[in-house]
Amino acid sequence: xxxxxxxxxxxxxxxxxxxxxxxxxxxxxxxxxxxxxxxxxxxxxxxxxxxxxxxxxxxxxxxxxxxxx
Numbered sequence: 001x002x003x004x005x006x007x008x009x010x011x012x013x014x015x016x017x018x019x020x021x022x023x024x025x026x027x028x029x030x031x032x033x034x035x036x037x038x039x040x041x042x043x044x045x046x047x048x049x050x051x052x053x054x055x056x057x058x059x060x061x062x063x064x065x066x067x068x069x
Contacts, residue, residue: 005033006040009059014043014051019058026062034069041067 008029013022026041033039041063048056 002038004038004040006042007044008033008039008041009043011043011045011051014048014055014059017052017055019054022055022058023062026059027066030063030066030069037069 009022009026013025017025029041030039041059043051043059
């Protein structure tokens with residue numbers, strides 16, 4: 001059986017964290033869950049209205065840097 005996991009970035013981190021903490025968390029997720037292409041990094045909520053722009057940017061940049069495996 002194949003499956004795909006999505007998520008991993010808590011909304012509390014995007015709302016109240018720092019860009020560095022977001023980068024660290026995102027990098028840790030990718031490094032721990034990569035393997036056979038069955039992980040999609042995303043926040044735990046669809047609306048990012050309360051998230052800090054710099055934190056969403058940090059998450060996106062980290063995924064672009066490390067997300068091809």
